[in-house]
Amino acid sequence: MIREEAFALLNKSFGEKIQSKSEFRDETTYTIEANDLREIAKFCRDDLSFDYLLDITSIDNLGEEPRFEIVYELYSMPHAAHLRLKLRISEDVGEVDTVSNIWPTANWHEREIYDMMGIKFKGHPDLRRILMWDGYPYFPLRKDFPLEGLPSEMPDVAFTKVTSMEGGPFVTRPSTATAKDREPRARPPQL
């Protein structure tokens, strides 16, 4: 079974459940419904032999509805083919089926998405934060979370402060000035 046959089989089996299919520079992307995820994922692994889950990422389209988008990057070792599955979920739902029982590698990917975006995964065996500590109150990769952070305090575990975005080296300000003016090696303190 070559790549095109696999996609044709996917179209045939889930024709009505596939919202859209797009091709861009030989990359094939299917947009699906969140409820059909587990069924389609299982079919992709077992019948189309997409046996390798490369990555799961999430996107926050703040201001749009549905707000969140999750992207699954699949790879087939036998066919040497990529397949991308996309689905969108609203903030109110905020939950999608886990695929960690289909591709075990999804376990930590889903934990990271939960940690950074606050999207929950139904049926995940161990849905804890993976980068930030348990009890950190925010989801820092959401678009409405400021880059400089928000203060928080967990005694004996960790604390966070708001980071100053002004002054010192390594700081750039948006402007049309040259890089030399925008990023001085050390900016004099503003008194």
Added chain:
Amino acid sequence: MPQLSGSAVLAFLLRTVWPILVFVMPETDSTAYDSKIEGNVIFTRFDAALNWVRKNSLWPMPMGLACCAIELMATAASRFDIARFGAEVMRFSPRQCDVMIVAGTVTYKMALAVKRIYEQMPEPKWVIAMGACASTGGMYRSYAVLQGIDQLLPVDVYISGCPPRPEALLAGLMKLQEKISRERSLRRQKPELLEKLEEALS
């Protein structure tokens, strides 16, 4: 000659030669101490002798948190050889360390662990903030990174660079040695002992 009590001797020492202590250097051959003052006896301040011992045998706590730790390892290896400055004994137990070298990005998740390890080190202790991240947060202006370990620990030496070269770390170590050699060690670290001595005097 009247019998002198220990405290009387101490009081006499304090009044007259208190800052002066006599160090007897060991002989290399088998003869006993010879009488020539200049030969085998050195006069110095107690603080100077103590600081001299301390600064030439700094045992680092390698707090390697990011890429600076690679340079720290290079500093310890043969090409740069931190052993030339007496600081080659990297200890992974804080209880055996003198100087914590914070090498790398201190995230908020790690911050209290770093502080705790520092608190487990015995006095006297010093801190080197190695590199831009440990000194100021560096290029990480973000929600996750502590903007300089000096918000939690008293830093003695800051080293610039991203990461600093091993020479820079060695230069920082030498700066720390200079700083240690200027310290009023006994007065700072044993105030109770000095109080007792003052009481014995009065």
